[in-house]
Amino acid sequence: MDDTDRRLMRASQAGLPLTPEPYQTLAEQLCLSKDEVMQRLTAMQEQGLIRRIAAVPNHYRLGYRFNGMTVWEVPDERIDELGLKVGQLPFVSHCYHRPRHLPEWPYNLFAMVHGKTQAEAEAQIRQIADLLGAHNRGHDVLYSTKILKKTGFRSGQSAG
Amino acid sequence: MMDWQKRLLDDFQRDFPLSPTPYQDIAERLGVTEAEVIGALSDLQDRRFVSRIGAVIPPNQIGVSTLAAMAVPEAQLPTIAEFINGFPEVNHNYEREHRLNLWFVAVASDAEHLQAVIARIERHTNFAVLQLPLLDDFFIDLGFKLDWRHV
Numbered sequence A: 001m002d003d004t005d006r007r008l009m010r011a012s013q014a015g016l017p018l019t020p021e022p023y024q025t026l027a028e029q030l031c032l033s034k035d036e037v038m039q040r041l042t043a044m045q046e047q048g049l050i051r052r053i054a055a056v057p058n059h060y061r062l063g064y065r066f067n068g069m070t071v072w073e074v075p076d077e078r079i080d081e082l083g084l085k086v087g088q089l090p091f092v093s094h095c096y097h098r099p100r101h102l103p104e105w106p107y108n109l110f111a112m113v114h115g116k117t118q119a120e121a122e123a124q125i126r127q128i129a130d131l132l133g134a135h136n137r138g139h140d141v142l143y144s145t146k147i148l149k150k151t152g153f154r155s156g157q158s159a160g
Numbered sequence B: 001m002m003d004w005q006k007r008l009l010d011d012f013q014r015d016f017p018l019s020p021t022p023y024q025d026i027a028e029r030l031g032v033t034e035a036e037v038i039g040a041l042s043d044l045q046d047r048r049f050v051s052r053i054g055a056v057i058p059p060n061q062i063g064v065s066t067l068a069a070m071a072v073p074e075a076q077l078p079t080i081a082e083f084i085n086g087f088p089e090v091n092h093n094y095e096r097e098h099r100l101n102l103w104f105v106a107v108a109s110d111a112e113h114l115q116a117v118i119a120r121i122e123r124h125t126n127f128a129v130l131q132l133p134l135l136d137d138f139f140i141d142l143g144f145k146l147d148w149r150h151v
Helices: A002-012 A022-030 A034-046 A078-086 A118-135 B003-011 B022-030 B034-046 B074-085 B111-125
Strands: A053-055 A068-072 A092-097 A109-115 A141-150 B050-056 B063-071 B090-097 B101-108 B130-132
Touching: A002 A022, A002 A034, A022 A034, A022 A092, A022 B022, A022 B130, A053 A141, A053 B003, A068 A118, A078 A092, A078 A109, A078 A118, A118 A141, A141 B101, B003 B022, B003 B034, B003 B050, B022 B034, B034 B050, B063 B111, B074 B090, B074 B101, B074 B111, B101 B111
Parallel strands: none
Antiparallel strands: A053 B050, A068 A109, A068 A141, A092 A109, A141 B090, B063 B101, B063 B130, B090 B101
């Protein structure tokens, strides 16, 4: 990835223009050719530097009011296998391995769930618990009560 | 919202056309005009049903980041949140129901810069910041299957 890729990544992440030829518009903003913009975006997608190009829906606005950060304590030696299983559940939007901070924070697996009702979110959490089975040594769910800041620049996402 | 507008959101969370005229290509697939697609996307963005149209970048492609958590007294939360939000490095900040009630993501160009931001937050607020950086990403990101009941 070179500087041009980085500039293009930032610009395309911030938003594709709503013009008939958005990649041409982007190219003009970055002093590149349209072909170069499209080639670089294709290459970055193939390399996994860009995950996808998308119209990104605003879940909260579409009625998903119960957004829970579920956190699980699972054995470190099983986390890759378990994380991949949880990450594949259709209602999980992010699934990450993060460090524990003992004693106050024992959880090492994070999965974001989204429900339109509390019951729906709880059913999703039960499904994760069932999938983890005896490997689940404890879990918690932290619902968001207020979005205090959310900017368009998402390279850290709810990720970090 | 009309059916083709729902499909616009369902079908183009991935495989958004990387072609000279993507909105025209989408229009052909949905059986409407390019102007209708552009108009609908503009309207969906204005009404905040779509947060943006653009590239989705996996975490940690640009710079170094961490998820951070703090336990702060409810009465001080608005002031502390405002202070934290003032940092351009902070791109997400949520209040959550937990003893650790303030959760934010900070992104910086390098680890040193990131730690300087965290240190300033700790010094200014007098509360500890728990850092939970990403170690591994297990998510296969194909977009999100939307449920159109009760929109």
